[in-house]
Amino acid sequence: MAGEPGSARNDDLRLADSLRAGDVIALTEVYDAYAPFLFDYCHGLLRDRVEAAGALRNCVISAREHVGRLGEPDRLRGWLYAIARKECMRRRDSPNRHHGQEAPEAEDDLSAEQLARREERRLLAHSALAALSGRQREAIDLSVRHELDEVDLAGVFGIPLEETLELVERSRAGLDAAIRAALIAQNHWKNCPSVSALTESWPLAPQTAASLVRHVASCPVCAELETPPLPADRLLSVLPIAAIPADLRLDVLTAATAEDRAGNRRAIAAWTEPFDEYGWPLPYDATPARAKDRGTGGRRRGPIIGAVAAAVAAVVVLAGAMTAFGGEGEPDAAGTPSTSSTGSGGGSGDPSAPAEPVPTDPSSPSASPTSSSPSPSKSPSKTPSPSKTTSEGPTSRPPSPPPTQEPPRPGHLTVNGCDMGHNRSCTITVTAVGGPVNWRVTGASGELRASGSGHLAAGQSSGVTVSRTNGTCWWPQDGSVSFSPGGSASVGYC
Numbered sequence: 001m002a003g004e005p006g007s008a009r010n011d012d013l014r015l016a017d018s019l020r021a022g023d024v025i026a027l028t029e030v031y032d033a034y035a036p037f038l039f040d041y042c043h044g045l046l047r048d049r050v051e052a053a054g055a056l057r058n059c060v061i062s063a064r065e066h067v068g069r070l071g072e073p074d075r076l077r078g079w080l081y082a083i084a085r086k087e088c089m090r091r092r093d094s095p096n097r098h099h100g101q102e103a104p105e106a107e108d109d110l111s112a113e114q115l116a117r118r119e120e121r122r123l124l125a126h127s128a129l130a131a132l133s134g135r136q137r138e139a140i141d142l143s144v145r146h147e148l149d150e151v152d153l154a155g156v157f158g159i160p161l162e163e164t165l166e167l168v169e170r171s172r173a174g175l176d177a178a179i180r181a182a183l184i185a186q187n188h189w190k191n192c193p194s195v196s197a198l199t200e201s202w203p204l205a206p207q208t209a210a211s212l213v214r215h216v217a218s219c220p221v222c223a224e225l226e227t228p229p230l231p232a233d234r235l236l237s238v239l240p241i242a243a244i245p246a247d248l249r250l251d252v253l254t255a256a257t258a259e260d261r262a263g264n265r266r267a268i269a270a271w272t273e274p275f276d277e278y279g280w281p282l283p284y285d286a287t288p289a290r291a292k293d294r295g296t297g298g299r300r301r302g303p304i305i306g307a308v309a310a311a312v313a314a315v316v317v318l319a320g321a322m323t324a325f326g327g328e329g330e331p332d333a334a335g336t337p338s339t340s341s342t343g344s345g346g347g348s349g350d351p352s353a354p355a356e357p358v359p360t361d362p363s364s365p366s367a368s369p370t371s372s373s374p375s376p377s378k379s380p381s382k383t384p385s386p387s388k389t390t391s392e393g394p395t396s397r398p399p400s401p402p403p404t405q406e407p408p409r410p411g412h413l414t415v416n417g418c419d420m421g422h423n424r425s426c427t428i429t430v431t432a433v434g435g436p437v438n439w440r441v442t443g444a445s446g447e448l449r450a451s452g453s454g455h456l457a458a459g460q461s462s463g464v465t466v467s468r469t470n471g472t473c474w475w476p477q478d479g480s481v482s483f484s485p486g487g488s489a490s491v492g493y494c
Contacts, residue, residue, distance in 0.1 A: 009074045016073030019064060024257055027064060031252060034077060035060070036244045037146055038084050039103075043242035044141065045088040049103035053245060055091055057252045058268045059084040064256055065269035069279035078152025081142065082280050083272055085156055089284035089478055090271060093445055103242040121238040123203045124182050128235065131178035131209035133421045134477065134492065136171040143168065144236050158283035175232055178209065181216040183227040192221045206422045286445075286480045286488050411435030411458050415483055418466065419492035425467040428481060428489045432456035439483055446479040448491055468493045 011033065018026030035056060042059075043052035062083050070079055091097055110118065129137050135157075142148045142156060154164040184192075185199040198204075198212050216222045255261055272281045411434035418426035428450070430439055440453030441464060450466040466481050466489075482488045 012076035013074040016076040019067040039244040040242045042088050043103050048098050049101050050098040051091050055087045058087050060252050061256045061265050062269045062272040071279045078148050082156045086281050086284045105240040106243040118238050125235050127204040128178040128182040130204050130206045131213045132174050139171045144233050155280040177213050180227050181213045188225045411437050413437050413439050413487045415487045415489040417490035427463040431461040442482045442484045444481045448479040450481045
């Protein structure tokens with residue numbers, strides 16, 4: 001989908017150098033070369049053409065403002081996907097996001113017979129992909145259709161290279177097993193009563209697809225069935241590609257270069273911050289204050305040259321034809337949680353608008369008042385007058401007052417998010433650090449529902465169950481659950 005990786009590396013280096021030099025022509029080249037693919041990726045995450053167009057526009061603006069940070073200019077294309085993903089996650093977290101206007105499919109000059117064959121292959125592809133987790137589907141899409149390598153994927157997801165290699169291998173093995181199971185369901189359902197019972201509707205729902213993969217892996221009848229080899233790149237090539245609006249080019253380039261919109265560009269560029277030591281944006285997080293405390297330590301990659309080449313050689317590179325993994329057993333449906341970063345959950349704008357309102361700086365932490373317990377002040381006591389002695393003896397010394405005990409200082413709440421994958425719920429962990437905490441759930445975004453409250457002593461933890469209300473979904477989604485006092489937990493689902 002994205003062309004030859006080797007030539008793209010040379011183009012990336014040239015375009016990045018030109019952008020750093022302020023070449024406006026290079027910006028148009030970047031748009032013409034990468035915008036159609038970036039728009040399709042953003043549309044897959046947002047499922048709305050207005051939001052996808054706005055995300056692409058902000059991606060191009062941020063790339064021009066921050067290109068000087070990129071330590072590896074020959075990875076400009078993967079870096080653009082990382083910026084685009086962060087912007088999409090920010091928009092998905094917005095309560096004001098646009099819904100319901102999916103982009104039309106890019107047109108192909110196909111005959112009626114070819115369209116019918118493509119539709120049949122699409123149903124097969126959807127049924128196979130349904131067995132994977134959202135993170136696995138996204139990794140497969142970026143690897144196969146958009147031809148990003150593992151180093152680029154580490155930057156896009158904001159996870160260490162080792163985790164990326166493991167994610168790619170699990171995703172490849174899971175897809176290979178899912179393709180075989182889907183082919184058996186499509187062509188050999190009469191041979192096995194269990195397969196016939198599982199595949200009454202087509203394409204398969206996620207739970208059905210996962211059950212089918214488990215059955216095929218353990219069924220002696222299905223083990224004897226032969227299925228034709230179907231590489232992942234051929235299977236995914238039939239999936240629809242969102243058509244980029246024709247008038248978006250002028251809007252994006254104007255927004256990225258017009259002198260009177262410099263203030264908007266600075267504000268939009270702030271949404272992409274912070275960056276790691278390689279100049280890649282840290283993943284989106286709706287809690288900027290906590291993200292600043294975390295810093296960038298241990299985020300992902302190590303030296304790119306040498307060690308990375310050896311590590312990447314340990315797995316199959318995903319560009320081009322796909323090599324089969326074993327395909328035994330159930331594919332891992334657990335998504336890999338992202339490292340969080342700072343960001344704003346503000347509303348998204350209409351890309352057709354002549355100018356955007358200046359957004360607030362997403363990197364500014366929200367001021368949380370700290371309550372201190374002052375020690376009780378001791379009032380000065382008057383010097384007692386000397387008392388007279390009696391014949392019974394001297395006066396006794398008055399007892400010392402008991403020492404004043406200060407109340408325990410309140411602690412602060414830390415929260416750890418969760419990823420439910422295809423399940424309908426997962427558990428967030430809340431912990432009191434530095435003292436006791438009275439906590440409660442204050443809200444949840446999007447399709448998420450959560451509630452709870454309680455008291456935690458210092459060091460104690462508790463769990464909060466968060467569930468999703470939506471049904472079938474094809475792409476990974478992220479939301480958040482907010483807590484008082486302060487704190488927000490990221491939740492991945494689908």
